[in-house]
Amino acid sequence: MAAAAFFKQGKKIVAIGRNYAEHIKELKNTTPKEPFFFLKPTTSYVASGGKVEIPRGIIAHHEVELGLVIGKNGRDISQADAHSHIAGYALAVDMTARNLQDQVKKKGLPWSAAKGFDTFTPIGSFIPLSSTPNAQNLNLTLKINGEIKQDGNTDQMIFPIPRLIEHISSIMTLEEGDLILTGTPSGVGPVTPGDKVSCTLSDPDTGSIISTLDFE
Amino acid sequence: MAAAAFFKQGKKIVAIGRNYAEHIKELKNTTPKEPFFFLKPTTSYVASGGKVEIPRGIIAHHEVELGLVIGKNGRDISQADAHSHIAGYALAVDMTARNLQDQVKKKGLPWSAAKGFDTFTPIGSFIPLSSTPNAQNLNLTLKINGEIKQDGNTDQMIFPIPRLIEHISSIMTLEEGDLILTGTPSGVGPVTPGDKVSCTLSDPDTGSIISTLDFE
Numbered sequence: 502m503a504a505a506a507f508f509k510q511g512k513k514i515v516a517i518g519r520n521y522a523e524h525i526k527e528l529k530n531t532t533p534k535e536p537f538f539f540l541k542p543t544t545s546y547v548a549s550g551g552k553v554e555i556p557r558g559i560i561a562h563h564e565v566e567l568g569l570v571i572g573k574n575g576r577d578i579s580q581a582d583a584h585s586h587i588a589g590y591a592l593a594v595d596m597t598a599r600n601l602q603d604q605v606k607k608k609g610l611p612w613s614a615a616k617g618f619d620t621f622t623p624i625g626s627f628i629p630l631s632s633t634p635n636a637q638n639l640n641l642t643l644k645i646n647g648e649i650k651q652d653g654n655t656d657q658m659i660f661p662i663p664r665l666i667e668h669i670s671s672i673m674t675l676e677e678g679d680l681i682l683t684g685t686p687s688g689v690g691p692v693t694p695g696d697k698v699s700c701t702l703s704d705p706d707t708g709s710i711i712s713t714l715d716f717e
Numbered sequence: 718m719a720a721a722a723f724f725k726q727g728k729k730i731v732a733i734g735r736n737y738a739e740h741i742k743e744l745k746n747t748t749p750k751e752p753f754f755f756l757k758p759t760t761s762y763v764a765s766g767g768k769v770e771i772p773r774g775i776i777a778h779h780e781v782e783l784g785l786v787i788g789k790n791g792r793d794i795s796q797a798d799a800h801s802h803i804a805g806y807a808l809a810v811d812m813t814a815r816n817l818q819d820q821v822k823k824k825g826l827p828w829s830a831a832k833g834f835d836t837f838t839p840i841g842s843f844i845p846l847s848s849t850p851n852a853q854n855l856n857l858t859l860k861i862n863g864e865i866k867q868d869g870n871t872d873q874m875i876f877p878i879p880r881l882i883e884h885i886s887s888i889m890t891l892e893e894g895d896l897i898l899t900g901t902p903s904g905v906g907p908v909t910p911g912d913k914v915s916c917t918l919s920d921p922d923t924g925s926i927i928s929t930l931d932f933e
C-alpha cells in the first residue's frame with residue numbers, strides 16, 4: 502500500500518493518552534510514568550470537510566493531535582530506529598465521548614466505546630516527511646466557530662515521538678498504514694451539533710501552514 | 718475479500734467482556750446491564766499450532782471464546798438482521814495479561830495493552846455456517862497439558878449473539894473480516910511457558926467436534 506492510503510487501508514489507530522502536562526491538569530488526571538495508549542477503530546475516520554455524528558446523550562470533546570503514519574512494519578523498535586518507521590504525518594482530532602469515558606474510568610472498564618464511535622477521528626490528508634522539518638516542533642490549533650480553543654506545540658509532549666513508537670512496538674507490531682495519535686494539548690471541550698471546527702498544523706519558525714482539517 | 722481470509726485481511730477484533738455469569742463470579746466482577754467491549758489489534762492473531770509469547774513479568778490468562786466472523790458491512794444492525802452479517806465462526810482464545818489488567822482497572826486506564834500483545838489471540842480456522850447448526854448451543858472446552866480447565870456452552874451467554882451485534886454496531890460500523898469475540902465461560906487461569914493448550918468447539922447434541930485450536 503502507499504502510506505498516503507492509510508485512511509482507507511490502515512488497520513489500526515493507536516492513541517496515546519495524557520502526553521501534555523497542561524491537558525493532564527485540566528482533566529485532573531495524574532501524570533503517567535510511562536506512555537499508555539488505547540485503540541480506535543479505523544471505522545472512526547472521517548475526512549476533512551465531513552461531519553462528526555454526536556449520538557444522543559453524548560458530550561463529545563475535541564482533542565487536536567499530531568498523527569504519525571507508519572510506513573514500515575516493526576516490533577520492538579528502538580528510539581534510534583523510530584523515525585525510519587514513519588512515512589509521514591496527519592492532522593487529526595481524537596473525538597471523545599467525555600461523559601461516557603468518565604463513567605467507564607470510574608468502573609475500570611475499557612475506553613473503546615467512548616473513543617470509537619463512527620466519525621470520532623476526523624483526519625486531514627497525508628503529510629509527506631518533506632513538509633515537516635521537525636515534527637517535534639509544530640503548532641497545533643483548533644478553533645470552534647472562529648474562536649481559538651486549543652493552541653499547543655508538539656515540543657510540549659511529555660514522551661517524545663521516538664519514545665511513543667518504542668513503547669507501543671514493545672507490545673504490538675506496528676504495520677504499514679497504522680496511525681499513532683500522539684496526545685492532545687490543553688483546551689479540550691465540547692463540540693455541539695452545528696459547530697464549525699477548524700484545525701491547523703503549522704511551522705512555528707516560519708508561520709507557514711502545513712495542514713488544515715475542518716469538520717462540523 | 719473472502720470471509721475465510723479474516724485472519725489476514727480483517728481490520729478489527731471486538732471482544733465482549735463478562736458475558737458468562739460463572740466467569741463474572743470467579744473474577745468477582747459485577748454483571749453488566751448492557752454488553753461492553755474492548756478492541757484487540759489484528760496483530761495479536763496467531764494461528765493454531767503456533768506459540769503464545771508471554772512477556773516477562775506478565776501473568777497471561779486463557780479465555781476460550783466463540784468468534785463471529787463478519788461477512789457484510791453494517792451499522793445499527795437490528796437483532797433480526799444480525800445473523801445475515803455473520804459469514805462464519807472461529808474458535809479463539811482471548812489471552813489476557815491479568816496482572817496488568819488488574820492494575821489498569823484500578824487506575825481507570827484502557828485495557829488495550831493488557832489485551833493487545835502480539836500472539837494474544839490464538840485463532841482456529843474459519844468455520845462455515847454449514848458446520849454449525851446452532852451457534853447459541855455449542856460446547857467450548859480448553860485443556861492445559863490434557864487437564865480440562867474451561868468447559869462451557871454458548872447457551873450460557875448473558876447477552877446472546879444478535880444482541881452483541883446490535884450493541885457493537887450501534888457504536889461502530891462492522892466490516893467484512895472483523896471478528897467478534899463473544900466472552901468466555903468460567904475456568905480462566907494462567908498459561909505458563911511450555912504448557913500445551915488445546916481447545917475444542919463441539920456440538921453437544923451429536924458430540925461431533927466442529928473445530929480445534931492448539932498452541933503452546
Ligand SMILES: [Mg+2]
Nearest residue numbers: 611612827828
Ligand atoms: Mg480499551
Ligand SMILES: [Mg+2]
Nearest residue numbers: 564595684685
Ligand atoms: Mg486523545
Ligand SMILES: [Mg+2]
Nearest residue numbers: 780811900901
Ligand atoms: Mg475475553
